[in-house]
Amino acid sequence: MHIHFVDPYQTGQSPVHRLNPRAKLVLALGFILVTAAMPLGAWPVYVLLFSLTIATAVLAELRLGFLLRRSALALPFVLAAVTVIFTTPGTAWLKLPLGSWAISVTGAGVVRFLSIAIKSWLSVQAAILLAATTPFPDLLVAMRAVKIPRLLVAIFGLMWRYLFVLADEALRLLRAREARSAKLPTSPLTPPPQGRGMPLPWQGRGWGLGSLLWRGQVAGGMVGNLFLRSLERGERIYAAMAARGYDGEVRTLDTLQT
């Protein structure tokens, strides 16, 4: 879960880092667009695109392992596309009997599936390269430069600034809950903790509706708590903004970090 809270930015001074953030944003989007427009099964093109991402990673002085590992994380969604292997019409490679039906794995289906997976993987790499070589404040500048409404960009900026602060608060709430709760076994296969009377899942109490509702209530209480604190913090931030002259208009002096 902590992958969320690792800043994707990798500090550096490479030519890619120093490239104008608006250019990088446009290039990344352009790459993803081009990748999406490429036909299925265009393996040579995919290889070419991959060489582009690798080249960029090298130019950016990023560890290749970093790029490949992070890009693999986005792939579980691929399972959503798995069925095309079976449903795309074409010459069958093999048939799997399922009762009175038979589903077939078609060549066309495998091509389609692999193309989707590869194109997705390439696109994720482009997104990672963008985030890894561009500090987020510069991404905000880039967004304003491509005419995303200033108000929206300002909201993004504030969200980013307080992401870590609130994540810390959430973690504290989680730890407080853990400190106060007896651990229930997490699966029917793990033995219950030592001691008396710990309900096993199939004995009802641990997983019954009442217990579920209670746990939902505890979680909901944490969310509610976090929400109220966030609301109050929002008011305090507004007071601080007003104290320095904020009038509702978003004004910025765009300066880049790299």
Next chain:
Amino acid sequence: MHHTIEVQNLSFQYPDGTAALRGVSFVIQPGEKVGLVGPNGAGKSTLMLHLNGILRGQGQVKVCGLPIEEQNLGRVRAAVGLVFQDADDQLFCPTVFDDVAFGPLYMGLPPDEVRRRTAEALAAVAMSGYVKRVSHHLSVGEKKRIAIATVLSMQPEILVLDEPSAGLDPRARRGLIRLLQELPQTMLIATHDLRLVAEVASRTLVMDAGQIVADGPTAEILYNAALLARHGLEMP
């Protein structure tokens, strides 16, 4: 010659009816450094929010001769630099530069002037190297200094600080005290840190239950054990 701050008979109730301020009156002269002490709930923070118009009560508040009204708010807020207790609330921009530049930018100053003031403010708090940093990675002490810089860049007439030394380790606290001693601005410092008041402020106000109960030279107030005890304070 105007008083920097002039408060006359200020009263304020919270929406639920509790009285937060009850007939508060005092003046602050240019160049004074004044401590504001009192128990929790005395109304110190509430009072501070009245000084730049975020809260409005009954009675009068004048800043550099200007009464606090809708049309004066911009100038008032440029004149009164309020530094909040939680530095995280005050550093709301992505980078340190953005935060320090915010004030001058919203004063309508041209970009060059904004950049110049930002550099000056950061230098005044000895944080010039932090200009490109991202706020959330800084330590509490660093954040407090940057927070002060965010109001210094507006070149206020008076700095109003709420619990500046709260949460600082001894070294950071020492640095802060030195900073407050060196800065030339008029100051009003609300704090529980009576030793800080002794070192920085020549005059002290004691507040309790929404009223000013004592107003005099720091040396007299802080060494009046009976007075302090009456209002839930201890001698430093």
Next chain:
Amino acid sequence: MLNSPLWGNPVSPAQMHIPDGFLSLAVSLVFWVIAAVLVGMALRRSGRELGERQVPIMGVLAACIFAGQMLNFSVAGGTSGHLLGAALAAILLGPWAATIVLTAVVSLQALLFQDGGLLVMGANIFNMAVVGVWVAYAVYQTVRRLAGQQAWGIFLGGAVAAWLSIVIASLSCALQLALSGTSPANVVFPAMGGIHMLIGLGEALITLGTLAFLYAARRDLLTAGAAQTTSNRAVWLGGLALALLLAILSPLASTHPDGLEWVAEQQGFLGKAQGPFFELIPDYIFPGIPNEALATIAAGIVGALLILGVTLVVQRRRVS
């Protein structure tokens, strides 16, 4: 199996963040346009409601939702229930602000963590920040109107709103996948819908818990929403219509004849005879499912959006 990504990948709740590459270029661009228009509208509306506080409040609450998604609880085995937050945001902030807040969440998840693609972000924003929010809002308001002043309206409304918002949003996601040819409609609709009917229970539970807490701690935050019921009637009516339409259309898609290849399989037609037939269908639409079904669905969605658009225009005229 319970720990598999299909059941709730800890990286993203509810498995609805579509990565790049899974939607066709056409679908991606169309939904970018739709999202841009709707988010622009929401920006102006929430500005009117929140005024100068718009930026700090929505920024911090977006961070709150994002952080709140970490506050899971064990549902069964190794899975956990996560919050998407669209329903809660809609109930507590009103639909316009909620749209913006969820847009921020979806955008930053994509930009920072590659949770969801960049080209398909319009589609993701549409699913979570528009469909998720507005379905929840419509359902919540309906239930509250039925309950009148009684408290059960808040809790039942909140729970059902949360559940439906997840389910319908997932169907919207399924529609985009089907239209793009990434997954056949008769698989993706039941799969997405089915899984999210389960995941939606977690959302309903947490939403219920949060509303219970806030009802005790800050009831004023909940009753404030009720004040909006009359002026937004046309709007939530439209949202309800959209929800119903999506709900009705998707089973139609999934019960549609399986596609000729199964029939062909049983009749022994697999092979060359099939080839030419399918070449008649333009590849960019969708091979494997006859055009008409998809066209109907697409028309239905367009129709629903039109209804929403009309009601919005009507409501604006009435209010102004």
